[in-house]
Amino acid sequence: MAHLTAPDIAAMVPQARALLINSLPGYKSAMLVGTCDAAGKENLAMVSSHFHLGSSPPLLAMILRPSTGESERHTLHNLLETRCWSLNGFSLDHAEQAHQTSAPYPKDQSEFDACGFDSEWLDEFGAPFIKGSPLQIGCLLREHHPLEINGTHMIIGEVQHLKYPVTAQRGDGGLSLSDMGLVAVVGLDTYTQPHAGLRFAPADTTSPPRQF
Numbered sequence: 289m290a291h292l293t294a295p296d297i298a299a300m301v302p303q304a305r306a307l308l309i310n311s312l313p314g315y316k317s318a319m320l321v322g323t324c325d326a327a328g329k330e331n332l333a334m335v336s337s338h339f340h341l342g343s344s345p346p347l348l349a350m351i352l353r354p355s356t357g358e359s360e361r362h363t364l365h366n367l368l369e370t371r372c373w374s375l376n377g378f379s380l381d382h383a384e385q386a387h388q389t390s391a392p393y394p395k396d397q398s399e400f401d402a403c404g405f406d407s408e409w410l411d412e413f414g415a416p417f418i419k420g421s422p423l424q425i426g427c428l429l430r431e432h433h434p435l436e437i438n439g440t441h442m443i444i445g446e447v448q449h450l451k452y453p454v455t456a457q458r459g460d461g462g463l464s465l466s467d468m469g470l471v472a473v474v475g476l477d478t479y480t481q482p483h484a485g486l487r488f489a490p491a492d493t494t495s496p497p498r499q500f
């Protein structure tokens with residue numbers, strides 16, 4: 289087993305350290321974030337830092353990096369301007385195109401066009417979705433927290449629109465992401481499609497684990 293301590297990690301070449309540390313949270317949801325600016329210019333970007341904050345109200349959050357002298361962050365800029373964004377799941381067949389949205393395209397270049405996705409709009413919602421995406425979530429900005437520790441931004445959104453194939457919903461309400469063919473990502477480069485896995489009833493202290 290490798291055993292690194294904090295000074296070893298600090299001494300690593302920055303690129304290698306970024307790849308190593310990015311792998312540590314394990315398999316994450318990869319979703320494409322659709323936004324537009326106040327002038328209606330569309331933008332699409334790969335984001336994997338999504339997390340569930342609560343179900344009532346339905347809240348999803350993500351961490352966005354700040355703009356720096358070298359790179360602008362169009363997603364952050366746009367959603368602070370319009371207060372809404374879309375989250376779009378994708379399957380492994382679209383991983384190549386989806387990954388390409390992480391390239392630093394200039395603001396006047398839409399990643400929808402550059403990476404071969406068609407946009408789709410819903411009435412009265414101010415951000416574009418990916419046409420044909422198996423999971424489309426429209427979020428409204430509820431809270432924005434710049435994080436002191438490293439200058440990243442925690443963005444909290446409330447779900448306003450939710451679209452998915454009816455056949456992917458189980459009787460208990462949950463979605464079968466494997467039926468929808470959604471991918472997960474490891475680090476910044478490895479896309480994978482998980483299998484259905486094992487499902488268990490809620491755990492309690494008085495009975496043994498029960499598999500569905």
Ligand SMILES: Cc1cc2nc3c(=O)[nH]c(=O)nc-3n(C[C@H](O)[C@H](O)[C@H](O)COP(=O)(O)O)c2cc1C
Pocket residue numbers: 318331332333334335336337338351352353360361362363364387389390391392393473475476477
């Ligand atoms: C697999 C993967 C996951 C990523 N996750 C995030 C993330 O959670 N937050 C973030 O700010 N950038 C993330 N990025 C980087 C953005 O995709 C990249 O900075 C992109 O150029 C941002 O586009 P924008 O300027 O149009 O917003 C990720 C990139 C990859 C390849």
